Amino acid sequence: MNLTSLNQIKEEVLNITYFCNVKPDIRKSQLEQKIPVIDDWEILEFTEYALVLKLNFTNKLYVSSAIEKDLLGIEVLESRIFISTKDFLTIEQNYTLSNYTLPAQAAS
Numbered sequence: 001m002n003l004t005s006l007n008q009i010k011e012e013v014l015n016i017t018y019f020c021n022v023k024p025d026i027r028k029s030q031l032e033q034k035i036p037v038i039d040d041w042e043i044l045e046f047t048e049y050a051l052v053l054k055l056n057f058t059n060k061l062y063v064s065s066a067i068e069k070d071l072l073g074i075e076v077l078e079s080r081i082f083i084s085t086k087d088f089l090t091i092e093q094n095y096t097l098s099n100y101t102l103p104a105q106a107a108s
Contacts, residue, residue: 001081007042013081016041016053017073019099021066036063036070048085057105064104071099 006013018038025033036059045052055072057063064070074097076082082091 003043003046006046006081009078010041010043013076013078015073015075015077016055017075018055018057019071019073021064021068021070022062023066034059034062036060060105062105064102065106069104070102072102073097073099 016038018036020036022035024035036057038055039058040056042054043051044054053074076091076093076095076097079090079093079095083089
């Protein structure tokens with residue numbers, strides 16, 4: 001499957017969850033909040049060795065801006081896409097990777 005086709009069904013293949021550690025300020029409206037959200041994402045590379053994702057955030061300068069860093073969760077929804085070239089076994093349905101710690105997006 002090529003990248004264009006894979007990106008057309010990306011939400012059926014992977015569930016990407018962003019866990020933000022910026023706490024909402026109840027005194028501000030939602031528009032005033034500086035809480036990042038994944039606006040869009042795409043698969044840039046999918047080989048037998050790697051899966052590379054590009055995440056687009058709103059308020060990206062606030063990603064992992066707290067002391068406790070933000071996390072990214074990835075769940076495989078369509079296991080038939082992930083096949084071992086060694087033994088032709090597929091990954092478990094609804095397999096969830098360990099949460100990935102996101103680096104800060106602001107220059108240090």
